[in-house]
Amino acid sequence: xxxxxxxxxxxxxxVPPRPHNARTIAAxxxxxxxxxxxxxxxxxxxxxxxxxxxxLPAPFGQSRFAITRGNAFEQQVKANGCAELLRLLxxxxxxxxxxxxxxxxxxxxGNPGLPMRHARTRQLLTRAADSGDDAGTLFDHPLLCLExxxxxxxxxxxxxxxxxxxxxxxxxxxxxxxxxxQADPDKVAAAxxxxxxxxxxxxxxxxxxxxxxxxxxxxxxxxCPENFANRPTAAVLDVRKQLxxxxxxxxxxxxxxxxxxxxxxxxxxDLEPDAAxxxxxxxxxLAGALHVLPPRYMPECLAxxxxxxxxxxxxRAETAALGRAVREDLGGVDYVETALQLAxxxxxxxxxxxxxAALLRTAERLRLECLQAAQFPAxxxxxxxxxxxxxxxLETTA
Amino acid sequence: MEELERRIxxxxxxxxxxxxxxxxxRARELRGELRAAESAWDDAVAELEFQSAxxxxxxxxxxxxxxASPPDGRQVDGGPPDAEADAGLRHAGPADxxxxxxxxxxxxxxxxxxxxxxxxxxTRSLLPIREQVHQALTLIGVPGAPKLIVAVHDAFFSxxxxxxxxxxxxxxxxxxxRTAPHARAYYLCAALTADLLAPARGLLAVSTWxxxxxxxxxxxxxxDYLTAAIAVADGVRRLPAPTPDATRLLWRFAVNIPGAHAxxxxxxxxxxxxxxxxxxxxxxxxxxxxxxxxAARAQAQLDEAAQLFGSxxxxxxxxAASR
Numbered sequence: 001x002x003x004x005x006x007x008x009x010x011x012x013x014x015v016p017p018r019p020h021n022a023r024t025i026a027a028x029x030x031x032x033x034x035x036x037x038x039x040x041x042x043x044x045x046x047x048x049x050x051x052x053x054x055x056l057p058a059p060f061g062q063s064r065f066a067i068t069r070g071n072a073f074e075q076q077v078k079a080n081g082c083a084e085l086l087r088l089l090x091x092x093x094x095x096x097x098x099x100x101x102x103x104x105x106x107x108x109x110g111n112p113g114l115p116m117r118h119a120r121t122r123q124l125l126t127r128a129a130d131s132g133d134d135a136g137t138l139f140d141h142p143l144l145c146l147e148x149x150x151x152x153x154x155x156x157x158x159x160x161x162x163x164x165x166x167x168x169x170x171x172x173x174x175x176x177x178x179x180x181x182q183a184d185p186d187k188v189a190a191a192x193x194x195x196x197x198x199x200x201x202x203x204x205x206x207x208x209x210x211x212x213x214x215x216x217x218x219x220x221x222x223x224c225p226e227n228f229a230n231r232p233t234a235a236v237l238d239v240r241k242q243l244x245x246x247x248x249x250x251x252x253x254x255x256x257x258x259x260x261x262x263x264x265x266x267x268x269x270d271l272e273p274d275a276a277x278x279x280x281x282x283x284x285x286l287a288g289a290l291h292v293l294p295p296r297y298m299p300e301c302l303a304x305x306x307x308x309x310x311x312x313x314x315x316r317a318e319t320a321a322l323g324r325a326v327r328e329d330l331g332g333v334d335y336v337e338t339a340l341q342l343a344x345x346x347x348x349x350x351x352x353x354x355x356x357a358a359l360l361r362t363a364e365r366l367r368l369e370c371l372q373a374a375q376f377p378a379x380x381x382x383x384x385x386x387x388x389x390x391x392x393x394l395e396t397t398a
Numbered sequence: 399m400e401e402l403e404r405r406i407x408x409x410x411x412x413x414x415x416x417x418x419x420x421x422x423x424r425a426r427e428l429r430g431e432l433r434a435a436e437s438a439w440d441d442a443v444a445e446l447e448f449q450s451a452x453x454x455x456x457x458x459x460x461x462x463x464x465x466a467s468p469p470d471g472r473q474v475d476g477g478p479p480d481a482e483a484d485a486g487l488r489h490a491g492p493a494d495x496x497x498x499x500x501x502x503x504x505x506x507x508x509x510x511x512x513x514x515x516x517x518x519x520x521t522r523s524l525l526p527i528r529e530q531v532h533q534a535l536t537l538i539g540v541p542g543a544p545k546l547i548v549a550v551h552d553a554f555f556s557x558x559x560x561x562x563x564x565x566x567x568x569x570x571x572x573x574x575x576r577t578a579p580h581a582r583a584y585y586l587c588a589a590l591t592a593d594l595l596a597p598a599r600g601l602l603a604v605s606t607w608x609x610x611x612x613x614x615x616x617x618x619x620x621x622d623y624l625t626a627a628i629a630v631a632d633g634v635r636r637l638p639a640p641t642p643d644a645t646r647l648l649w650r651f652a653v654n655i656p657g658a659h660a661x662x663x664x665x666x667x668x669x670x671x672x673x674x675x676x677x678x679x680x681x682x683x684x685x686x687x688x689x690x691x692x693a694a695r696a697q698a699q700l701d702e703a704a705q706l707f708g709s710x711x712x713x714x715x716x717x718a719a720s721r
Contacts, residue, residue, distance in 0.1 A: 079545060080626075081619020081653040091654060097656070098680050101616035108598030109711040135614060396411070 004257040008043040013270025017044020019151035025146070026193035027304045029242075029249045035259055036293035037305060042256045044203075045269055047306035053271050053279040054286055057312060058306035070175040074178055075160060077173050077232050082138050082159075085171070088234040089161060089224065098138040106141040114154050117143040125202075126209045128162050137162055144201035148250065156196040167217040168206075170198045177225045178233055186303075188222070188237070195220040196242035218243070267292055299323045301376075331356040399444075402439045409435055414665060427550050436711065479663040527567065530559045531586055538629045540622035541589035541603035541612060543554040550626075553644035554633050568602060572707045587706040589614050593690035595700060597708030609696055615688030617681045624681075627658070631667035 016025075024041065031037060031182040040047055051058050077084050083104045089095040103124055108116045121142040128136045139160040146153050159171040172195050176187045199220065203213040218240045226233035267289050271279035277393050290310075297315035299322070301308040315321040319330050319339060332352045341347040342357040349357035416425035428444040434575035460464035525533075534551040535542060540551070544564040551559040571586045585605040588597035592615040603612045614622075630651060634644050645664060651674075652658040659665060696705055 079543065080623045080654075083620075083623055086620070087654045087656075097677060099622035100681060102601055103616060104591075106599060109591075109594040109709070315615045381603045 003292060004260050007260045007263070008039075008256075010056055011039065011267055011269055012043040012045050013272075014270060015046070015270075016047050020045075020148050021148075022155050022157075022194040025148055025155075025197045025246075025250075026152065026190065028148075029193060029245050029294065030300060030304055031253065031298060032249055034301075035295040036295040036307070036311070037204075038256060038260060038288065039263070039293050040269075040307070042260075043269075049271060049279065050269065050286070051310055053281065054283050054290075054310050056309035059302070059309065066175070070173075073175040073225060073230065073232070074173045076230065078159070082140070084232055085138070085159070085223065087314055088232060089221075093221070093236070094236050095137075095161075098306045103136050103138065104140045104141065104308055105143065114143060122205060122209070125160070125205060126211070129168075129206055129209070129211045142360060144198060144205060146201040146204065147196070154367070155198055155201050157202075160202065161221070162246055166214045168202060169217050169219060169221055170202065171197050171223060173223045175225065175231075177227065178235065179227055183224060192220070192237050192239050193242050193246070195222075195237065196239040196246050199239060199243060200280075201248055218375045229315075264292060279281045285353065297321050329356070333360075399439070399442055400492060404443060406432065406435045408438060422455070422553075452694040453551050463660055489521065525557060527559070527563050528571070530555065531564065531567065531602060534552070534559075535586075535602065537633060538626040539611075541601040541614065542596070542601070542622075542624045542626065542631075543600050546601065546626065549643075549650075550630065550645050551686060553647045554637075559625050564602070568597075568707070572703070575706065576703060585706060587612070587628065588708045590696060590705075590708050592616070592618070592688050594711070595692070595704070595709055609693040609705065610686075610689045613689045613692045613696065615692060617687055618689065621678065621681050623651075623687045624655065624674040624678045627655060630673050631671040631674070635667040654692070 015163070028038075028041060046057050054228065081100070081313075084280055085094070086100060090097070105114070105117060105121050105124070108120045121139070121144065124136060124139060125142065127140075139162070141156055141158065144155045146155055157170050158173045161169045161171050172191055174191055198221050199216055199218070199319065202216045205275065206215055207213050220237045220239050222237050223232050223234045223236050227339040231370060249337050269286065269289055270281065271286075272281045273279050286347065295307075297308075297311040297318075297320065301311060305311075312321060315336050317337060319333055319336055330339060333356045338347065339356075339360055342349060342353070343360035344362060345364075347357075409428055412429040413425055413432055416422075416428055439501055448544050487533075494618055496505045499530065506609060530548045530551055531547055534547045535557055537554060538546070544561055545565065567586055568588055574582070575585050575587075583606075585603050587605045589601040590596065590609075590613050591598050592613050599613045630648055634648050648665040648667060648670060652670045655670065655673050655677060657676065658670040660669055700709055
């Protein structure tokens with residue numbers, strides 16, 4: 001075990017690491033600059049429990065109803081030897097009629113163990129890549145493997161289809177609807193990144209057995225309900241860009257060693273759960289330990305990271321918390337207090353802040369005009385800014 | 399109608415008074431009149447029903463006849479379990495006559511509200527679950543998943559089939575077989591996968607079928623789907639009047655088979671069968687070869703229980719029964 005791994009184990013405490021899945025790997029690419037997240041994910045810390053122990057639990061989880069609906073739709077698409085999926089592949093993507101072979105990899109002879117399923121997946125997929133006619137067309141719930149940050153992650157795409165123009169395609173079945181040909185772009189983007197993870201894992205599997213990596217197509221099929229009924233429709237997603245981003249992020253994970261080196265030697269985020277599983281470590285200690293890991297909060301974190309509320313709480317005084325567009329507009333102005341002072345003209349702009357200051361002053365002038373036109377007195381909320389002077393308070397808890 | 403009702407009320411009051419006064423002869427007379435009035439009222443209500451539901455009585459008329467002559471020619475126990483079906487039987491005469499005169503097409507489409515009266519209202523089937531599953535599987539002739547079995551049963555046979563009770567049926571049948579082999583005429587068993595001879599996930603088959611019919615090769619899910627489509631199309635064609643469930647089932651097959659669906663809202667059994675046979679011809683030979691090879695291997699390697707219920711890869715030492 002290398003030094004880095006030993007350090008990460010120490011940070012995590014005496015619990016087994018959380019396994020990676022496609023969702024967490026995909027989330028790695030969404031905020032690459034956040035050191036806190038990088039260390040927590042590399043160590044396999046259970047972020048949901050940590051956030052709960054700090055008193056700011058994550059606002060999301062996976063809704064039971066969404067999971068049930070997703071499973072029901074997936075079963076409908078795959079029923080009867082993937083009858084509906086075959087229709088979609090034939091109609092929309094030109095799968096030839098003789099290609100209907102179906103292999104179920106969800107369990108191997110009644111044994112749902114992961115290593116066995118992975119071995120069988122590898123066997124069937126390499127046989128398909130090797131042979132000509134007896135290749136097999138649809139592989140249901142194959143189990144792929146990807147090494148992420150030194151740990152092995154088992155990944156389970158919904159389906160892999162082969163023999164469509166001689167290549168493997170990953171098929172993802174999602175239950176959000178495509179209305180008039182358009183689906184929620186955030187969800188589609190999330191599905192695209194997750195599928196890119198599967199494509200990467202599949203390419204590695206084939207490369208390990210000596211086949212060309214481009215046997216796996218860059219295109220992924222997304223199957224989702226059409227309009228408001230339950231009939232499935234398919235769309236092709238090009239994931240080349242996501243693949244590039246993923247590969248870059250995964251290679252950067254190697255630099256985790258440097259980040260770990262920079263940490264103090266005795267940092268530990270163990271929750272010390274008692275017999276019932278309730279965390280006993282005081283929240284103040286945890287907060288102090290976490291403070292060493294600098295975060296980089298963005299509003300997008302609210303959708304993907306369980307620590308979002310805690311980091312948002314700590315980032316209240318910073319303009320970065322307001323989002324990327326605001327941060328770009330405000331240039332070098334890092335704190336909300338500074339921005340407000342610039343707007344009111346109480347602070348003279350230093351080097352590099354002139355543009356932002358001019359913008360802020362214009363905005364303040366327009367705001368006052370609007371309020372006067374509406375005959376509301378301009379509220380003076382400068383007094384409530386004391387609570388926003390967070391930089392000082394953060395330093396005292398270190 | 400209101401007059402009849404008023405008269406019935408008066409008569410009832412009069413009967414009560416006569417009975418209270420001890421005047422038996424008068425009470426008997428009045429009771430006779432009361433009975434006549436009530437039966438007249440019943441007839442009037444039936445006439446009202448018939449008139450307001452004229453286009454809707456066709457499926458009800460179809461019900462008793464379809465139950466009497468099920469598509470596969472076997473006896474259906476109990477007939478229509480619903481007491482209301484007797485009323486349907488009474489109306490079969492005038493309804494049929496009315497329809498024949500009016501030349502209306504036999505209504506069987508899904509927008510038919512008259513048949514939305516749930517057949518399962520407060521009734522239980524007279525057959526045990528395993529018999530119902532056996533009926534449905536025999537109709538389609540191939541191993542099927544619980545959803546398909548329930549859909550086929552609802553389309554062609556009477557009585558509710560609760561899907562939730564199908565989940566444990568394979569386990570129960572296996573236990574029953576192991577405790578007393580061949581005690582029953584048939585068992586609901588598993589379909590075996592061709593490569594590992596393990597029980598295929600989510601499929602039920604009948605033990606009296608030959609092994610080659612119960613084995614699932616890589617092409618078999620599609621081949622079985624097409625065979626089931628042909629059987630369902632045949633069944634729908636043999637129904638005297640297609641029920642909404644049956645047409646819906648046929649539609650679901652037609653949509654997923656190329657060339658089986660010529661547009662329009664209804665699926666035509668002849669077209670579905672033709673298209674299914676056309677695609678079946680593409681896959682059949684290869685699938686048959688796989689299946690026969692797997693069946694030969696199963697007969698050579700597995701004992702009886704494993705041939706019916708599959709052999710599993712468990713921890714070493716637990717699979718002694720299958721070796």
